[in-house]
Amino acid sequence: MANETVMKKPDIRHANPLAQTLLNKLDYDQLTNCMRCGFCLPACPTFRETGLEPESPRGRIALMKAVADGVMDPDQVFQDQMNHCLGCRACEPACPADVKYGQLIEQARDAIEDHAEHGLPVRGLRRVMFNGVFPNRGKLKLLGGAMSFYQKSGLRKFARGTGLMKMFPKHLQEMEAILPDASSKGVVERLGTFYPAKGEAIARVALFRGCIMDVMFAGTNVNTVKLLSEAGFDVVIPETQGCCGALHAHSGEMDGARELARTNVRVFKEAGVDYIASNAGGCGALLVEYDHLLGEDVDSDVREAAQWFAKRVKDVSQLVVEKGRIPAFAELAAEGGQGTVTYQDSCHLRNVMKGSSAPRQLMRSVEGVSYVEMKEADRCCGSAGIYNVTQPEMAGQLLEHKMEHACQTGASYMLTSNPGCLLQMKHGIEKHKPPFRMEAMHIVDYLYDRILPSKK
DSSP, X not given: OOOSSOOOXXXXXXXXXXXXXXXXXXXXXXXXXXXXXXXXXXXXXXXXHHOOGGGSHHHHHHHHHHHHTTSSOOOXXXXXXXXXXXXXXXXXXXXXXXXXXXXXXXXXXXXXXXXXXXXHHHHHHHIIIIIIITTOHHHHHHHHHHHHHHHHSSHHHHHHHTTGGGGSOHHHHHHHHTOOOOOSXXXXXXXXXXEOOSSSOOEEEEEOOOSHHHHHOHHHHHHHHHHHHHTTEEEEOOTTOOOOOHHHHHTTOHHHHHHHHHHHHHHHHHHTXXXXXXXXXXXXXXXXXXXXXXXXXXXXXHHHHHHHHHHHEEEHHHHHHHTSOOOOEEOOGGGTTOOEEEEOOXXXXXXXXXXXXXXXXXXXXXXXXXXXXXXXXXXXOSOTTTHHHHSHHHHHHHHHHHHHHHHHHTOSEEEESSHHHHHHHHHXXXXXXXXXXXEEEEHHHHHHHTBOGGGO
8 A cells, every 4th residue: 555644855955966856856755655565577678678676667766766865866877777767657557556657757857857968969859859840730740741752752762772871770770661651741631620420429529639640640640530430429630739748758858748738738628529539559648647747737727627638538449449339340351351460559558548458349349350469468569659769779679579479479460559669560570570471550540441331
């Protein structure tokens, strides 16, 4: 059980500025709630890989508390350990004390970023992406258009053929090779801001279109709207919505995440919807915690709107199963009804949104398809936002295990519910080349393709 006594932060004035910032930002009650029981250890991917105590949630919490209590300084080893966490939050369902580890790791990274001394290229890139591109829909469209031009004009072929790509680290070369076709035209440009339900409307749902989703996976956003329509929902897409802020929060840019959250809660509250649909586990996990993110906002209306917002967020699979009419699905005729599918959990959908059962129920409802549960489907694939870019060695080790288990299923389709996981699984298939045909797909695209034509 969690400690019932509220623990006060130690009255310490740290000589180290970062240590003082950590003390100020860390939730000391959560630090003291950790009982050091060890239930989190087998759930943690980095601990399972290394067997080292500092690589576990329990170990990282102990490090945070040691810094807060003035026992140790937050040296580079400490900072590296905070950044080595995947943020998958598999430890939280395993914790009998209900320690909010995800909030602690984000608070620690936020404090570290306040004192970070990045080189000029990193500072510039962070400023451009976090302050310029992600919060600005117009700049996202420009980025999508530029990427589309690179992919379709011959520049990509030229870069690969001349060896220019070899200037980049190997893992970035591999990721570039599996990027989907980008576009400057997102879901609003393709469908408008309202899409009616098929048949009598059950409820009014707003699509959270995301930033990366609407540039790199706009087709999935379109299919999400159409799938929700088939399930009986009127769908609105608020045009002035912004990025969810998840990448900001995971990277220590909490002020930016809060600013984005304030915009979104206002826009979606004004839309007057019953539910808010997410098709990206990483986005959804932050959206359902907007009430915590904005829980100390000085404006009571913002706090109230954040609570309203968080209660209405659901993954698209959850909405279809729990609130909608499940369409009739059947395997494509061209495949002879012999399809086999397996599923890689989005960590945040499973561990934060508690949405592991709905995708499986939908996959099992596809006539003519055999669903095979993958061993350790709940274990992180190594994507974890941009973890596979910043921590390629650990991400690669996790992907090795994932592909071993995926190949054991013999599945034709590897489905998932998050764009980062999808790219990671595409990378795994391309790199490991299973001895049979396997394709990675977002579950929404797979399901929408298999709605019986007579029912569309």
